[in-house]
Amino acid sequence: METGAELEPAQRWLTSPAAAPAITAAAELVQTRSPLAAATAFAQTFPELPAAHRAAALSAATLDSAAQSKGYPAGLLWTRTGLEQSTGPLTAARRAHILRNAGITSIIDITAGLGMDARAMLEAGLVVTAVETDPTTAAYLAHNLGAITQPAADAPFNVRCADSSDPAVLAELRGISPEAWFVDPARRSASHDGNRSRPERDPELWSPPWSFVEDLRTTVQPARVAAKVAPGFSPAEHWYAEWVSVDRTVVECALYSWPVFQSQRQCAVWLDGWHVVQASDVGQREPVDVGSGPIQSLLLEVDPAVIRCGALIDLAEEIPGTHLVDLKSSWLTAEHLDRSERMQALVRAYQVIDEVPSAPRKLRDALRARGITAAALKTGDVHIDAAAVRKELRVQDDDEQAVVFTKAGSGNRAFIVERIR
């Protein structure tokens, strides 16, 4: 690794092979004992280590254990912020395979962090140059890229500790002539209390700022830039965008400056494999084709990524006998349950028990009359304060039973439903 900055001795030691036995021993202790007991036992086992090295090993082991619970492999080096910002293993692997399938064989990751995207790209067989501005993160990045054991990942990699938005650095990177560039801007800023970072909503305050990424898109040759942005970001039309959902949470919006997939907007939802829904071009379709109709026996709650990419109507068209509850609603309604794996991934089905008034007082009476004391409140479609409504209804939260609030014409409708799967 080319790095200009010096690390703390304990951090440098962590990246050396000499630290491995101590980190392994610390990992066992932090998983089985309280922090204090683990520290005491560790000091007894490694009395010769300086206190700063012992603290570093215990911290590395604690973060490694937290990372493993998020699905990352064991044995990587983490910082707390780096772990928060890292792409999840499934999502990183998806991006790497999209790039590989698009014929990309070399890439520069200009904001590599601790290397979770870079690792996936290496594992997919790409030659990777990984650039990271923070010296500690860059040192851990080099360790993490070197720790890949998968035999397919035999392509070379190069780690650079540098500010990739610096014109001189950028000029050097251009000289490498990669087939594509990848940017995952840091979207966290230090909070005013000084110890926790908080998400930054203004893309111009990301590092590097979004305008830098747009400039890169128009100045690199070949013009292939991939980026990772927050799920709530609204990309300009020239980007091919895919919203990615894991465990019914939209984890990112993945952008590509060139056509790596057919539709300009799509989503990918994970359930034992990726399920993609493409959004057809809004101008090419009549939205009323599968518009509203009577409520049938099922209400279908669609994965949020489908809604985010604008493919709700496309999904309704895909499921025979299904239509929107209303053109303003995010709920679909159907008579029969499609039990295919794809539909299990894309929708959650609820049996409609009854339509009830949506006004809180009347709704409370309706719930009482039916003996309902617990229900999830599905309020995503309507502008109501779910916590205040729950208080007024005096119901506990629930997994199986729910009240769905949705839009209909100029007003709201509410339904008591029961989860089918």
Ligand SMILES: C[S@@+](CC[C@H](N)C(=O)[O-])C[C@H]1O[C@@H](n2cnc3c(N)ncnc32)[C@H](O)[C@@H]1O
């Ligand atoms: C969101 S993290 C990247 C996470 C990475 N994709 C992963 O999955 O592990 C962004 C990283 O970019 C680094 N960074 C921000 N601005 C940079 C710049 N101008 N040059 C190089 N690195 C930068 C930050 O220090 C941070 O580690």
